[in-house]
Amino acid sequence: MQVFLAEHSGFCFGVRRAVKMALAAHNSNDDVCTYGELIHNPQIVQKLEEEGISVCKDIEHIKGKKVVIRSHGIAREDLELLQAAGNEIIDATCPYVKRAQELVSSVKDLPLLIMGDPDHPEVQALLSYGGKQTKIIQPGEKPEFQNWETLCIVSQTTQKLSNLQELVAQVLPHTLELRVFNTICNATTQRQEAALQLAKNSDLMIVIGGKHSANTRVLQELCQQVTRSFHIETAAELTPELLNDAQVIGLAAGASTPEEIIVEVYNQIFRIKGEPHSVQQIEEIPVYKEESC
Ligand code: SF4
CATH class of the missing domain: 3.40.50.11270 (Rossmann fold)
Incomplete structure (x- = not known):
């Protein structure tokens, strides 16, 4: 394994x-x-x-x-x-969220779509910096088409780039001037790409993070598109049934997951499998690179 x-x-x-x-x-x-x-x-x-x-x-x-x-x-x-x-x-x-707030504020007199989860505090805060023509649109939701002269778009920082691209493609034909602010944070894109890459080469993905963490949930959604994938919060949720007979197991963790929990999950996998191997620190866990498998 x-x-x-x-x-x-x-x-x-x-x-x-x-x-x-x-x-x-x-x-x-x-x-x-x-x-x-x-x-x-x-x-x-x-x-x-x-x-x-x-x-x-x-x-x-x-x-x-x-x-x-x-x-x-x-x-x-x-x-x-x-x-x-x-x-x-x-x-x-x-600072990346702050930049998104400042951008919203700078175009608050124009029609503005904030793409994101309306229940997420970051999105609710962004909305408060907008004006009368600021609206939230959920990822995948069809925009109400109007012939906008100018339309601005910002995104919740943790959204998938593909969701923003999809929205842009939908509204562009209905807009004379489209101002898209790419407020998706690099950390999110890099984390998602790395998790997806590992998922493609794993029999099983364990995505670690708080059950209410939006970015962890997005990671889980991405991984399960390509392999068997579970979202857990702590090592206590691991079971022999969940690990099944996976030979290559990938771990990914959200932006708010502490290193100690990642280490515990790693060690618990080996404990369940009865293999005498454990690490003390996250640096000892092999990081997936293309040539790893
Ligand atoms: S994912 Fe982290 S670095 Fe990126 S915007 Fe959110 S808090 Fe900032």
Whole structure:
């Protein structure tokens, strides 16, 4: 049996930065909370709570604290409320998300489509920076055709490039001027391409990440198009039935999946298979390259 990890798996730049900023904001005298769960990973959220960094959700009751804004960003009105209540803001909005917010704001007087999941906080925050003609469109949803003179498009940072291309192809014939801002983050594209490459050469893909993590779910969707694939949150979900008789197993992990969990999953696979092999750190896991198999 061979087990490989897809390149670019695990914490992306934005998530690593947000966790670092939250930990740095925390010292013994400060009351620090994150506005919403810092990342879509329950194990990391619990670890932060153990460090004394709580999760605040009820915005009306957040007063006089240090409030960490997560990498997805925050709606404009919510930010104003937090500031007005005398909180100190530690803005860990990922710079790539920030760029998307600024772009939305810069074209808010024009018709604008934000392509993404309407329930995702990043998309809701993006919407708040738009204007009256800003709308959310879900990936794969047919746009309501109008003859737009000018139309702008931005994307949720974690969307698939193919979804954005599909939307552009649909609206272009109905638009005199189309302004497409490619706000899909490189980390996402690289992670998706690497996972797909590994999936094509694996009997089984295990995609590791929080069940609510949008980018992990997209990885799972991509992988299952080419091979048997499962989305798990922790090593405890692995079973002998799931591993079955796979000879080449691929691992991929979302942007908010901590390295420790990837290591645990890797070790658990060998434990289940009764093979005496384990690693201490993620660097010891073989990373898949084209010539690996
Ligand atoms: S996936 Fe990209 S945009 Fe999102 S937090 Fe990570 S680096 Fe930033």
